[in-house]
Structures are given as C-alpha cells and as structure tokens.
Amino acid sequence: MSVEGIQARIVDDAKKEAKAIIDDAQNEAKALLAAGKSEAEQYYERHRKLLDEEYRKQKERAILSKRLELRKKLLDRRQRWMDTAFEEAYKALVDQDEKKYRDLMIALITKVSSHRDETVIFGKKGDAKLLGEIVDGLNKKSGSTFVLSKERGDFPWGFILKKGNIETNMSIDSLFKYKRDDLEQRAWEIFDADVQP
Secondary structure, rough: OHHHHHHHHHHHHHHHHHHHHHHHHHHHHHHHHHHHHHHHHHHHHHHHOOHHHHHHHHHHHHHHHHHHHHHHHHHHHHOOOOHHHHHHHHHHHHHOHHHHHHHHHHHHHHHHOOOOEEEEEEOOOOHHHHHHHHHHHHHHHHHOOEEEOOOOOOOOOEEEEEEEEEEEEEEHHHHHHHOOOOOHHHHHHHHHHHHHH
C-alpha cells in the first residue's frame, strides 16, 4: 500500500468517523438543548416574578459549560481515533511483505532522489540480499549509481539518502511525524466543517 493510499484511507476513515461523531454529538446536543429549554421554561413559569438577569446569566453559563464539555468529549474521541489510525498504518507498513517493500522503496527513492547517486541507508527491515536487490533495481531502472550503505539506520522501515553532508530522511518515523501533521490538519478541517451548524 502506497503512502498516498494510506493517506487516502486515513482521510476516508476520518470522514466516516467524523460523520458518526458529528451525528452522535448533534443528537446529544439536541437532547441537551431540549432538556435545558424545557427546564428553563418550567423554572420561568414557577418563578416568573423572581427571575432576573442574574438567573438568566447562570442558565446561559450552564448551557455553555455543557456545550464545551460535549465539544471536549468529541475532540478527545476524534484524537483517540486518529492515534489508532496512525498506529495501524504504521504497523501495516512495518509488516509489509518483501515484494511490496522492495517496490515501494524503489518508487520512493526514485521520487525523492535529486542526484541519482546518493548512498542509501536502509532501516532495520530487510536482509542484505533484499536491500541489494532494491539498489540494483534502482540503478538498472533509472541508469543511476546509488550505493548501498553497510550502515543500517535505527528505524524499522524506510531509508535515508546521503550525499556528502546532505541527508534526505524518508524513515517511517520521519514520514509519519511530518505527514501526520498534514493529515491531522486535513481531518480537522473536515471535522470542523461538518460540526458547524
């Protein structure tokens, strides 16, 4: 599964989860508002002469407090879902079979390499034979002169391209750190758009 495929799956799952969360929240909010309105009307009728501005303010603050509490619960649930989605995507990449890993590494290196002659430092995934096949495949496919480093990175999946002092870090940890921010931002935009009245 490609990084774009994972991103699409995460965004799609986020939309579905956001829709379910929004529906639950809207139903809960409607019930809360209806109950609050009913309670306020009954209170007003019983204490019509005694009800003054201070009582109305207290009621408004209580309703606002409930709304904020509900919003916090929604956001917490959404964050838990996002964490789970990223954990599953991370595990799916780390547990990839060798063919998919080889094909994806060739595609990613081809896409991010600017010189076509960098040293490739792979993480812990794959044995020396597989990693050699990846570099040989790259060199044959694009007429490149990539070099397989004897050094291995301290990350479970991905690679670092190195040329002199310049490194391009495409390890899974680096990708997830930077892509997660982008994907969470997109999920938040979808979530917030659906939550608006």
